[in-house]
Amino acid sequence: MPKNIPEQLQLSAQSRTAASLNRLHKAQQAIKVDLKTGKLARTRKSIDRAYVLRRAGLNPDFLKGPKHAVATREAVQSFVDSVNRHLTKRDDDPHLKIAMLREELAEWQAKYQRIADQINDWAIRLRSLQRKNRELKIQLDQIGSQSGTTVVSLKGRGRDLR
Numbered sequence: 001m002p003k004n005i006p007e008q009l010q011l012s013a014q015s016r017t018a019a020s021l022n023r024l025h026k027a028q029q030a031i032k033v034d035l036k037t038g039k040l041a042r043t044r045k046s047i048d049r050a051y052v053l054r055r056a057g058l059n060p061d062f063l064k065g066p067k068h069a070v071a072t073r074e075a076v077q078s079f080v081d082s083v084n085r086h087l088t089k090r091d092d093d094p095h096l097k098i099a100m101l102r103e104e105l106a107e108w109q110a111k112y113q114r115i116a117d118q119i120n121d122w123a124i125r126l127r128s129l130q131r132k133n134r135e136l137k138i139q140l141d142q143i144g145s146q147s148g149t150t151v152v153s154l155k156g157r158g159r160d161l162r
Helices: 007-037 039-043 049-056 060-064 071-092 094-147
Strands: none
Touching (some): 007 039, 007 049, 039 094, 049 060, 049 071
């Protein structure tokens, strides 16, 4: 490895490394939040280093580089081990399982409510548009009867739309 690396290249490499480590730290914080809320326990039985790196948006080979092969890799592995210990501990506690199931039920109920609200909004809009359509057809019939001309009926799907 050459010793005379330009200073700009060194600074660029240091900034990329710092940004990657920052992303890794943020991913670990996000995983901790998911662990506390129970979201991680509902979706995964265990995690590995690759999962942490994916959450950070880093290549799984990131920890194989010479700069991160020892210290960063060991730190990530200890984090993974601690998370996995918490996940297995949560599996054994029935009270935590019940709490997680209640949270999951609340999420599904909220999702159902959002869907039901959307369908209700669509039904109200449909009724409003159908009423407006009837009113316009009545106006069209009145215009046709006043002018003495025949109004062509509109048909669709075998039904008279007038």
